[in-house]
Amino acid sequence: MAIRINRVYTRTGDKGTTHLVGGAKVAKDSPRVEAYGAVDELNSVLGLARVFNAEALARGDGAGEAGPEAATRELDEILKRLQNELFDLGSELATPPGAEYPGMFVVGDAQVTALEKLIDRCQKELEPLKSFILPGGGAVGAFLHQARTVCRRAERDVLRLSRVEEVGAPAIKYLNRLSDLLFVLARWIARRTAVPEYLWERGLRLPEGQKPSKENRRG
Helix, strand or coil: CCCCCCCCCCCCCCCCEEECCCCCEEECCCHHHHHHHHHHHHHHHHHHHHHHHHHHHHHCCCCCCHHHHHHHHHHHHHHHHHHHHHHHHHHHHCCCCCCCCCCCCCCCHHHHHHHHHHHHHHHCCCCCCCCCEECCCHHHHHHHHHHHHHHHHHHHHHHHHHCCCCCCHHHHHHHHHHHHHHHHHHHHHHHHCCCCCEECCCCCCCCCCCCCCHHHCCC
């Protein structure tokens, strides 16, 4: 299907409404718009991760070492595929029941299974967790962790939409597995590029002899 965009602004949304695929007019804060808007935001964060990953490759981080360079190239291919799938998912969510069209992409079990296989493959290279991971671990890992949290919100938004309108069941499963994959990818790229992860430490240690303030005491 050929796509041609001639204008960026149309003034049609100045009163807080927008059009879905098929022409239906809805409020910009409707559950359906919230859902595909969150998916769009997730896609943008993955774009940031790709930019920083590409910069690491251009700098030659790990040059001469097949592991780090191969990992950054592989990660870019993974994120490229995910961005395209998310764009398709956003289009699916922007299409209300009855407005489907020939050749329309719909997330299915095959996409969910592909995510699971990738999670399993990356997990084989990782050590078992003995602590929770704090978001961070290099710029790429940090953006992948941010993408994970946005993905969780997108999952919640799609779930809310499914309570009032019809949504394909695989869409929710896809976002659920994708958030798991993004967590694993953040750990995987950190390990492959020798970037230390941030581990959660229970509680904050006070200087010796200092007692917690009343506001911080329990009970």
